[in-house]
Amino acid sequence: MFTTSMIMAILPEILLLVLGLLVLAFDLIWKSESKRNLGWLTASGLLFILVLSVAIARPAESTAVFGGMLRYDMLGFVFKLLFIFGAMMTTLFMMDAEKLGKRGESYILLLVATIGMSLMASASDLIMLYLAIETTSIPMYILAGFMRDDKKSTEAGFKYLLFGAMASTIMLYGFSLIFGFTGSTALVAITGFSMPLAIGVIALIMIGIAFKISLAPFHFWAPDVYEGAPTPITGFLSTASKAAGFAVLMRLFLGLFPATSQYAPTWTMVMAVLATITMTLGNVVALSQTNIKRMLAYSSVAHAGYALVGVVSLSELGVGSVTFYLIAYVMTNLxxxxxxxxxxxxxxxDEIADYAGMSRRNPTLGLVALVAFLSLTGMPPFGGFVAKVFVFAAAVKADMIWLAVVGILNSIVGLYYYLTFLKVVYLYRMEGENEEAHPIPLTRPYAIALTVLSFAILAVGIIFGPWFNIASSVAEGLF
Amino acid sequence: MTFPILSVIIFSPIVAALIILMMPAERKTEIRVMALMTAVFALLLSLWVYLTYDQSLAGYQFIEKYDWMPAFGISLHLGVDGISTPLVLLTGVVMFTGVIISWGIEDRPREFFAFLFLLASGVFGVFVALDLFMLFFFYEIAVFPMYLLIAIWGWVKTREYAAMKLTLYLFIGSVVALLGALAMYFQSGMGTFDMLMLETANFSPEFQKIWFLPVFLGFAVLGGIWPFHNWSPDGHVAAPTAVSMFHAGVLMKLGAFAALRVGIMLLPEGAKFWAPLILMLALVNVVYGAFIAMIQTDLKYMIGFSSVSHMGLVMLGFATLTEQGMTGAGVQMFSHGVMTALFFAATGMVYDRAHTRKIPELGGMIKPLPWVGFAFIIGGLVSMGMPGFSGFVAEFPIFMGVWQVKPWVAILAVISIVITAAYIMLAIRRTFFGEMPKEFEGHITPIKAIDKVALVLLSGLMIGLGIFPGIMVPMVQSGIQNVLRILGGA
Structure with missing residues (x-):
């Protein structure tokens, strides 16, 4: 029997699927020269889904739907919107990318991956979760290796596939243990374990998630895949895909281990150590990168570490701060x-050295770079500042001042390499050339997406109150 | 509802910066006119605040409060007291003169003025914020445009190094202080970042002793306190003239002011406990800064280290925790701000024409540049603490305050005045008097009329304050009495 709340729970997914089929149909009808318009179709479709979901699909209270397969709650809802927004921006970036923009498959794969992420955010059953993760991953493997003639892209796709499959398998093994011991596939079943066994199972599942959100020491795939994959796809991989991993992490662990539970101290400690390693490693290695995509790959490893700082506090503030962090981070990194x-x-x-004189070649693009990289650094009035303050606040509140100190030291390292990039953009000149003779024209999709993102970063950073209310509403029903 | 003058002061430079960024880059004259109009507007508003601040009422005035994030107790709570009102005026003055001095910038003036105004917004914001979170918000806004301003428009030889060094120092300081602020927020249990509320939080003495140092020193880094002063002379030297003026004139006050507002006023017990240490550090600043300034051959390095020495006097005044000392420190912040702005403006004008700042290579500049010469001499007299100038009004009470606490510190600190007199007079003699080197003949063009406006305004303020201390001292005193009430009542 279908009830309204069941439909509403998966309304974004249904619409995404419809949009995917629509794109598929037009892909067959339209001639190849007008296929770039598939991008406009996808982007406007996603905008429509975003608006419609905000208008009617907001959950009133946390309920289990489809026999406990999914939860219809704010956590799922907020993250779904974030994924759809990310997919929309990615679509705009894809339109004028070589070999990506004029192919219907690329948009369809992106939409399927988005469906998978949406399901990940609301899955509350092991089988559902696994299916959702695979639905996300498989299109992403293909997209990462989409440029078949490009050696690096092929390598990226294949590497991502191998590492991803490995991580999935380990996680699946963890799931099978839960089912074996409890006879249930509901996520709640984990709480029924006794101490040593629970830690083993959690560790197995954690590996799978750590891979998704590229926590050290499971981050090895990230730089190579980020470098090789087509740039818009890298953007999607480093933002929406990572946010999906965090959604699962929060539902799985924060929901099931409240601060009062017996596992809480062990769990907090493990997370704190992982966060420390991840932040430090990401930032330190990013220092020596000469390729901008690799640098951002390591920087995104570091950012996963910052977000994890919020997770350790096991509190409503923690969940709110992580969600806020991810909202700001998704916009900034995109x-x-x-x-x-x-x-x-x-x-x-993609070499950093070649960015010399960029701010003269296109002053607007220079300003957007300023906004994005200063937001990554954590400077006001951009989103990254408030996000970082909240995450550190969560750590201070949980009496983990040392973790906040580690975070602060790391953001200083981050400051150095982000500023180094901005220095190249603003200060250095192209050798022996007049920059004005080498402009960097922006096509309309880029102009639209970058404008939207710049204003979004400012909006999150200045009017942070409402955004934080949305972010902390995620905690409702989790605790 | 009255006119929200403080938020207009804060946000008008940001709005102007956005408008400037939207203007076409090649319309340089229009951009400059727009910048000047904004600066005049901000100067008039800050003058208005200064003149209409009611000294008989004292306390916080022009209060505005808007909820920003009620869930966290963050609000845009603005207001000025006797300490911050002169600093708002100072910012207005430096912003105005800075725009005038930067009139001739040819490389991307659009971005230059936009970043400069963003910086100005942040500075205004810190001086008037009564909410701890907002204070940090504006503090960081004031810090990062410095990097770009120095790195892009600075002195080619050292700009990359100096800009990065400055940014890293200041960022480290501010995040350490931020940690302290978060600790206060959670410790108080009041769920508010409002500083007026946090003043009544009654933190335990242990808590205050632990957190006072990180908070005070974190901010004091920007105030140039020894041994964290190292970024400052490098930064001054590398920065373009207007940015040096902002940097030494206003930004360093930001550090001292925030250290007072957050460190001393919110953690009074901690301040009492650590005051002797701060006194010692500040003493090193004062004496060491003066000695290092004496051996400099580069005019800008000399002024940079003299700033370290003079800012040491501000910290020294704060650390006395007495009425005279702190009042003197408050006035010194204003006086030194105007003085260094004048020094850097004059040095910039000399450098633009002679293309060197090496004191031994200069000479006889008073003939072609009489205005600059006289302005520099007036600045020098202020710097030496000559009666009749603002420096005396500020420094004399500081030494009185120090004498009450530790007479021997006062004796040592007074040495700095002698050394200051020595290096300032040497610099004046070698730069402006004596024989002009042959290669400068005919190259030294007179300064523009608009530059004279800046020089006269800055010099006039210092003489005015020196002759009529009554226009500022009672106001600062009223603000300090509030600080003393907190210190005594805790």
Whole structure:
């Protein structure tokens, strides 16, 4: 029997599927020269889904639907909106990317991955969760290796597939243990374990999630895949895909281990150590990168570490701060990758040194770079500042001042390499050339997406109150 | 509802910056006119605040409060007291003169003025914020445009190094202080970042002793306190003239002011406990800064280290925790701000024409540049603490305050005045008097009329304050009495 709440729970997914079929149909009908318009179709479709979901699909209270397969709650809802927004921006970036923009498959794969992420955010059953993760991953493997003639892209796709399959298998093994011991596939079943066994099972599942959100020491795939994959896809991979991992992490662990539970101290400690390693490693290695995509790959490893700082506090503030962090991070990092996509489309290079004189070649793009990278650094009035303050506040509140100190030291390292990039953009000149003679024109999709993202970063950073209310509403029903 | 003058002061430079960024880059004259109009507007508003601040009432005035994030107790709570009102005026003055001095910038003036105004917004914001979170918000806004301003428009030789060093120092300081602020927020249990509420939080003495140092020193880094002063002279030297003026004139006050507002006023017990240490650090600042300034051959380095020395006097005044000392420190912040702005403006004008700042290579500049020369001499007299100038009004009470606490510190600190007199007079003699080197003949063009406006305004303020201390001292005193009430009542 279908009830309204069941329909509403998966309304975004249904609409995404319809949009996917629509794109598929037009892909067959339209001639190849007008296939770039599939991007407009996808983007406007996603905008429609976003608006409609906000208007009617907001859950009133947390309920289990489809026999406990999914939960219809704010956590799922907020993250779904975030994924749809991310997919929309990614679509705009894809439109003028070589070999990506004029192919219907790329948009369809992106939409399927988005469906998978949406389901990940609301899955509350092991089988559902596993299916959702695979639905996300398989299209992403293909997209990462989409440029078949490009050696690096092929390598990226294959590497991502191998590492991803490995992580999935380990996680699946963890799931099978839960089912074996409890006879249930509901996520809640984990709480029924006794101490040593629970830690083993959690560790197995944690590996799977750590891979998704690229926590050290499971981050090895990230730099190679980020570098090789088409830039818009890298942007999607580093933002929406990572946010989906965090959604699962929060539902799985924060929901099931409240601060009062017996596992809480062990769990907190493990997370704190992982966060420390991840932040430090990501930032320190990012220092020595000369390729901007690799640098951002390590920086996104570091950002996963910052977000994890919020997770350790096991509190409503913690959940709110992580969600807020991810909202700000998704917008910021998408903007950063958008800049890279727009730049490399004209220059064909991802080397940091080649960005010399960019702010003269296109002052607007320079300003967007300023907004995005200062937001990554954590400077006001951009989203990254408030996000970082809240995450550190959660750590201070949980009496983990040392973790906040580690975070602070790390953000100083981050400051250094982000500023180094901005220095190249603003200060250095192209050797022996007049920059004005080498403009970097922005096509309309890039202009739209980058404008939206810049204003979104400012909006999150200045009017942070309402955003934080949305973010902390995620905690409702979790505790 | 009255006119929200403080938020207009804060946000008008940001709005102007956005408008400037939207203007076409090649319309340089229009951009400059727009910048000047904004600066005049901000100067008039800050003057208005200064003149209409009611000294008989004292306390916080022009209060505005808007909820920003009620769930966290963050609000846009603005207001000025006797300490911050002169600093708002100072910012207005430096912003105005800075725009005038930067009139001739040819490389991307659009971005330059936009970043400069963003910086100005942040500075205004810190001085008037009564909410701890907002204070940090504006503090960081004031810090990061410095990087770009120095790195892009600075002195080619050291700008990359100096800009990065400055940013890292200040960022480290501010995040350490931020940690302290978060600790206060959670410790108080009041769920508010409002500083007026946090003043009544009654933190335990242990808590105050632990957190006072990180908070005070975190901010004091920007105030140039020894041994964290190292970024400052490098930054001054590398920065373009207007940015040096902002940097030494206003930004360093930001550090001292925030250290007072957050460190001393919110953690009074901690302040009492650590005051002797701060006194010692500040003493090193004062004496060491003066000695290092004496051996400099580069005019800008000399002024940079003299700033370290003078800002040491501000910290020294704070650390006395006495009425005279702190009042003197408050006035010194204003006086030194105007003085260094004048020094850097004059040095910039000399450098633009002679293309060197090496004191031994200069000479006889008073003939072609009489206005600059006289302005520099007035600045020098202020710097030496000559009666009749603002420096005396500020420094004399500081030494009185120090004498009450530790007479021997006062004796040592007074040495700095002698050394200051020595290096300032040497610099004046070698730069402006004596024989002008042959290669400068005919190259030294007179300054523009608009530059004279800046020089006269800055010099006039210092003489005015020196002759009529009554226009500022009672106001600062009223603010300090509030601080003393907190210190005594805790």
């Amino acid at each position: 903007a950063a990758f958008g800049i890279i996509a727009a730049f490399s489309k004209v220059t064909g290079s």
